[in-house]
Amino acid sequence: MRYIDKTVVGLTIAFLVLFIADFFMAEWVRFIGLQSLARGAVALGLLVLWRTGLVSFGHALYFGFGAYAAAMLTLIGYHDAFLLVFAGTLAAGVLAYLLGFLLRRYRAIFFALLNMAFSMILYGVIVKTEELGSTDGFSVLTPTFLGYAPQGEAVQTTLFIFTLVFTYIITVGVHLYMKTTLGGMSMAVRENEIRVEYLGYSAEKVIHVKYVFSGLVAGFGGAIMALAIGQVDPDSMANWTVSGEFVFITILSGIGNVGATYIGALVFELIRTYAFEYAPQFWQFILGGSLLAIIMFLPDGIWSLFSRLRRSEKAPSP
Amino acid sequence: MTIVLEVRDLQKTFGAVVAAKDINVTVNEHEIIGIIGANGAGKTTFVNMVTGYLKPTSGQIEFAGRSIMGLPPRDITTLGISRSFQIPQVFLSESVFDNLLMAYAITEATGLGLLSPLLNDARAARVDSHLERYQIAQYRNALASTLPQGVRKLLDIAMAAVSKPTILMLDEPTSGISVEEKFGLMDIIMEALRQDQTTVLFIEHDMEIVERYVSRVLAFYQGEIICDAPTAEALVDPGVREFVIGEEYHRTRTGSENAGENAGENAGENGGGEDA
Numbered sequence: 001m002r003y004i005d006k007t008v009v010g011l012t013i014a015f016l017v018l019f020i021a022d023f024f025m026a027e028w029v030r031f032i033g034l035q036s037l038a039r040g041a042v043a044l045g046l047l048v049l050w051r052t053g054l055v056s057f058g059h060a061l062y063f064g065f066g067a068y069a070a071a072m073l074t075l076i077g078y079h080d081a082f083l084l085v086f087a088g089t090l091a092a093g094v095l096a097y098l099l100g101f102l103l104r105r106y107r108a109i110f111f112a113l114l115n116m117a118f119s120m121i122l123y124g125v126i127v128k129t130e131e132l133g134s135t136d137g138f139s140v141l142t143p144t145f146l147g148y149a150p151q152g153e154a155v156q157t158t159l160f161i162f163t164l165v166f167t168y169i170i171t172v173g174v175h176l177y178m179k180t181t182l183g184g185m186s187m188a189v190r191e192n193e194i195r196v197e198y199l200g201y202s203a204e205k206v207i208h209v210k211y212v213f214s215g216l217v218a219g220f221g222g223a224i225m226a227l228a229i230g231q232v233d234p235d236s237m238a239n240w241t242v243s244g245e246f247v248f249i250t251i252l253s254g255i256g257n258v259g260a261t262y263i264g265a266l267v268f269e270l271i272r273t274y275a276f277e278y279a280p281q282f283w284q285f286i287l288g289g290s291l292l293a294i295i296m297f298l299p300d301g302i303w304s305l306f307s308r309l310r311r312s313e314k315a316p317s318p
Numbered sequence: 319m320t321i322v323l324e325v326r327d328l329q330k331t332f333g334a335v336v337a338a339k340d341i342n343v344t345v346n347e348h349e350i351i352g353i354i355g356a357n358g359a360g361k362t363t364f365v366n367m368v369t370g371y372l373k374p375t376s377g378q379i380e381f382a383g384r385s386i387m388g389l390p391p392r393d394i395t396t397l398g399i400s401r402s403f404q405i406p407q408v409f410l411s412e413s414v415f416d417n418l419l420m421a422y423a424i425t426e427a428t429g430l431g432l433l434s435p436l437l438n439d440a441r442a443a444r445v446d447s448h449l450e451r452y453q454i455a456q457y458r459n460a461l462a463s464t465l466p467q468g469v470r471k472l473l474d475i476a477m478a479a480v481s482k483p484t485i486l487m488l489d490e491p492t493s494g495i496s497v498e499e500k501f502g503l504m505d506i507i508m509e510a511l512r513q514d515q516t517t518v519l520f521i522e523h524d525m526e527i528v529e530r531y532v533s534r535v536l537a538f539y540q541g542e543i544i545c546d547a548p549t550a551e552a553l554v555d556p557g558v559r560e561f562v563i564g565e566e567y568h569r570t571r572t573g574s575e576n577a578g579e580n581a582g583e584n585a586g587e588n589g590g591g592e593d594a
Binding site: 177179180181182183184185187188191192194195196197198199200201202 | 395396401410412416420424477
């Protein structure tokens with residue numbers, strides 16, 4: 001590389017800081033951090049779709065599928081975090097690949113709501129399945145890490161580092177991918193599918209690839225969430241409100257940068273946590289109000305704050 | 319001469335409407351062919367069928383000796399038939415450079431090559447020389463949405479020509495362009511395509527353009543080809559003069575005794591647009 005990629009540098013610094021901070025964080029901070037990483041990963045998938053011109057109101061499908069796939073493995077005696085997360089990610093990816101053949105033919109609101117329809121099918125199946133605890137879900141046993149079986153607080157500390165490493169790899173990977181031809185074709189498909197076809201490539205194929213990717217990372221986020229909370233249940237894993245949260249985070253973050261999704265997810269967790277703590281009757285009101293404020297004052301999301309700052313730095317002084 | 323495109327008995331109906339019937343055309347390598355006809359005569363339908371956008375009801379289309387019937391546009395493009403559009407199909411929110419960069423990238427990358435960087439020095443150099451050839455280098459960093467119509471048309475055609483197609487079909491390259499600019503625009507396009515040795519078929523309403531750039535004319539009327547002849551011959555063909563040109567618009571008024579009779583039904587057909 002002839003030049004240094006600022007985003008990769010930024011992500012690497014954030015990775016190192018969080019890595020070290022993990023050993024000093026208060027337990028509740030780490031818990032919020034874990035959830036932010038998990039949800040941020042899902043939002044990263046939505047960001048890729050968004051750049052292709054598509055919004056999904058149903059990615060709780062893959063989030064929930066990944067979470068339940070990982071959790072169900074613990075029921076039959078597997079506890080290794082690597083295996084669980086890999087299985088959750090892969091299961092969601094395969095599902096996205098299969099549904100992708102249908103969904104890649106739809107655009108706009110039809111795409112968004114068809115996703116939601118599929119996610120509600122999963123929700124319905126889980127709620128009706130008593131073996132999976134129905135609406136109560138079931139608890140996920142403490143994971144081991146390649147034979148290392150941490151106890152007490154060490155479980156979350158290890159899980160945090162485990163999650164951090166994988167999200168770092170995924171995020172840098174997505175950032176680099178966006179500079180490739182296939183990554184750049186997001187723009188082409190969003191702007192003009194006819195031209196893409198007449199340049200000799202299938203727009204639907206491009207969308208399918210992006211869709212499978214978004215499914216994979218959503219499954220990853222779900223599996224991490226299952227391990228972090230130690231519990232899976234349909235309402236916090238597969239309900240349509242969960243899908244809404246992911247779209248919320250994506251709007252909050254903006255699609256300017258891959259790192260933004262984690263910041264957006266963190267802001268979301270903080271708003272929700274504090275709103276719930278200080279205004280238990282009105283927390284949804286506060287959440288909605290902050291979304292409104294973002295749309296009105298920062299339509300390009302939190303990330304546009306950074307680019308605004310950078311622009312004013314560069315502006316010549318009068 | 320090598321035959322590159324052979325169309326036999328092509329037919330297209332939309333319900334009871336016959337958009338094309340009994341179309342038989344043979345195109346030789348390096349020919350420059352003008353497609354003329356009134357609005358709704360079937361010109362764009364013909365282009366849409368050859369490029370795979372519309373599926374013919376019946377007939378046969380052979381390109382370089384193999385049938386391309388039923389193939390989607392992307393496969394036909396890959397084989398070597400490209401097209402531009404009456405309404406430019408570009409990536410509006412991107413710069414001219416990025417538009418062509420994407421065109422080059424999609425054309426060049428296959429398989430795992432799709433995962434190589436979009437922008438590299440060699441490709442950027444190719445894009446810049448392409449910009450020079452189509453004389454739009456001064457708009458390199460302008461957004462496609464802000465371009466004047468003529469430049470946007472050039473960009474559209476330049477993008478279609480990136481793959482160095484065997485055949486390039488241009489759908490009304492000069493529609494929406496002022497009279498003063500038309501010839502300059504066509505000079506640029508035809509010179510660039512001549513260098514690539516591209517066979518060109520273009521739809522055109524302006525007979526002056528047809529006379530100047532085209533060696534052979536296909537005249538459409540009500541879904542049929544009523545005349546397929548060298549330009550000079552075609553433009554004096556009675557059928558063409560009656561149903562396509564509309565006498566009073568033409569400069570050389572040879573044999574225009576019956577002009578008045580047809581003026582009414584042909585008026586307004588020369589300047590109008592047709593949906594792609």
